[in-house]
Amino acid sequence: MKHRELYKKVKKTMVYTKFYGIKNMIHRNFDKYQVNEQWYSTWFEQNKVTQEEIKIQKQQRFVYEPVISILVPVYNTPQKYLQQMIESVCEQTYDKWELCIANANPENLEVQIILDEYKKKDSRIKVVDVPENLGIAQNTNKAYEISTGQYIALLDHDDMLATNALYEVVRTINEKNKSEVIYTDEDKISENSNEHFQPNFKPEFNLDLLRANNYICHLFVFKRSLIKESEPFREEYNGAQDYDLILRCTEQAENIAHISKILYHWRMHRQSTADNPASKLYAYDAGERALQAHLKRCGEVGRIEKLDDLGFYKIIYESKDNKDLVTTVIKSDGEINYLKKCINSLKEMDYENLQIIVVDMGNQSSKVEKYYQFLEGQGIQVVKGQKDSFPATINIIKKQIKGEYILLLSQYIEFQGKKDLEQLLANCQREKIGVVGARSYYRNHTIRHAGIGIGGEKFSYRLFEGLPNMCKGYMHREALQQELSAVSMECMMLRKSLLEQIDGFDDKLGDEFAAIDFCLRVKEKQYRVLYVPTVVMRYNASYDKERIEAKNITIMMQRWKNVYENQYGYSS
Structure with missing residues (x-):
């Protein structure tokens, strides 16, 4: 048994290395943030729906019970996978x-026989033949044409739904103000359907x-009324037609809900994108075009670049006015070098x-005093720290x-790129x-620092702290721009108007908690907090850990309380 398990692991590693490369294989196997x-x-096994829950769910009725149309384009699907998909x-x-x-190939008799059998068994199963095989977007549009549901769900021909997937979707629609877009967590399933692995636990929108x-991916459900076109899938984005649709739906939706349960099982075999991303290289070009069209619709200007890992992008946004005055406030402990x-x-x-502006928080020697005088001669203002608190000093000045x-910085920070400030x-x-x-x-x-999450006994935690800089973190999130709960005061850019609107920082808290508290109050004002990993800085001091007082943890x-309990801003 041990030899068989070892063989499977080695084989899986070899396949992964072939498609992703040695560097990414190392990330995957040695990154402590990957899921074991x-x-x-x-x-x-402990968290999947039980037989008792299945019985209860089948008997339950909701106030609003929409018909959900599940769209599936089929093309020469292996018999076993097709049957398992329909059964799910x-x-x-x-x-x-x-x-x-x-059905994009009606001449495939094996597929045709299976579809005919299921149509006879259940009138809810509808089939339309597309003998000309127009392409995945156009084929899915044909499935859409025969649909009648108020909500649309997308399912690949060789994947599977968890038994309670639609139940959880409808429950969410009822509980969350008739959400217009709903998405769930997902995992991968082996060819023989016996193994579940690589779970994708997703954040809120x-x-x-x-x-x-496209972290939303599967399962994705949207309200029909969001899409006005008779053909919602666009052929110019074939291969990334789902990504294009998700972008358009989320642009329009007022209520977007995330169900933090594994309700979709993505089949992993050699022909699937799940296992072999290189099998659909054209899809990533289409994804880039879909993203560019999305930015244009949103009135934003940015240059899109593909990352080394297929299916991942970064956007270099253009400054609206690159002449805006930026005030940089540097916390200094008197370490001149x-x-x-x-x-x-x-x-x-x-x-x-x-x-x-340099804020002097240290004990000055004559050497330090002379350097500060030199800075003032260069037009750099030096102010004395107040109340031994950097947050308090910011409020005062x-x-x-x-x-x-305003750009807040630690003196130990050294920018690595000439465009970093412009990107911030x-x-x-x-x-x-x-x-x-x-x-x-x-x-x-x-x-x-790679952003700050909320949770744990100490209230907050630095995301990916200690991870080798070459690694990408769970689901590549250390390397991807995103909204998070908070970021560090060691490098934090903010709007001055918000600093005044929120009445500054809480000067009773240390730097880290004052930063978190400020970020959470910014979120209460319906502003977002961004982590931009393409701006990379070296921290020149030795490893240290700010002393966190228990009373501050209690205060936070x-x-x-609500933010902490809901793990707001990051899913784990």
Whole structure:
């Protein structure tokens, strides 16, 4: 048995390496943030719907019970996979559905016989022949034409739904103000259907993450009224037609709901995109075009670039006004060499309209005093820290800050790119963006900051801290731009208007909690907090950990009880 398991693991690693490369294979196998497959297998068995729950769900009735039309384009699907897909729909605990299948090769007798048999068994199963095989988008449109449901769900011809998938969707629609877009978590399933692995636990709706990768993917359900066109799938985006549709639906929807349950099983075999991303290289070009069209509809301007990993993108946004004054406030402990590196990295930027203020939080020696005098001679303002608190000092010097945008920095931060400040500014200028943070790493090339999550005994945690800088983190999220709960004050750009609107930072908290508290209050004002990993900084001091007082943890837990309990901003 041990030899068989070892053989399977080695074979899987070889297949993965062939398609993703050695570097990504190392990330996958040695990244501590990846989900252990043995753990997940046990977790899945413990958390899947039980027979008792199935009986209860079949008897339950909802106030609103829409028909859900499930669209499936079929083309020469292997008999076993086709049957399992159809059975997974027939076994749903919610019964108001219709399965609309577009068969792109009616001459395949095996497929035709199976479809005919199921049509006779269940009138909810509809089939339309598409002998000309128009393409996946056009074929799916044919399935859409025979659908009648108020909601549309997308299912691939060789994948499977969890038995309670539609039940959970309809329950969510009823409980969350008739949500117009619903998506769920998903995992991969083996060819023999015996193994579940690679779970994708997703965050709540996250626009910037969606622009970096189609993280919504499966299961995706949308209200028919969101799409006005008679043919919702566009042939020019074949291969990424789902991504294009998801972008358009989320643009229109007022209520988007995420169901944090594994309700979709994505088949992994050699011909599938799940196992072999290189099998559909054209899809990633189509995804880039869909993303560009989405930005244009949203009135945003940015250059889209593919990342090394297929299916992932980064957007270099254009600054609305690259002449805006940015005030940089640097926290200094009197370590001159580090402060010099920080200031020099700012001056080397391709951005000249800077006001620099150094906040002295340390004990000055005569050498430090002379350097501060030198800075003042260069037009850099030096102010004395107040109450031994950087947040308190920021509140006090607000009137001395002239820029509409403020960049808070630690003296230990050294920017690595000449366009970094411009990228932070371009993102901060975007509509409803309130705070922007970046990625920092230690001199040993391990992550220091990649955003802050909410949860755990200490209330918050630094995401991906200690991960080697070459790794990507769970589902690549360390490397993808996205909205998060909070970012660090060691590199935080914010709007000055928000600092005044929210009445500054809580100066009773340490730097890290003051930053988190500020970010959460920004979110309450319906602004978003962004993590921009393409802005990379080196943290020049040795590894350290801010002392977190228990009383501050208590304050934060009480103040942000709802946020803490809901794990707002990041799914884990």
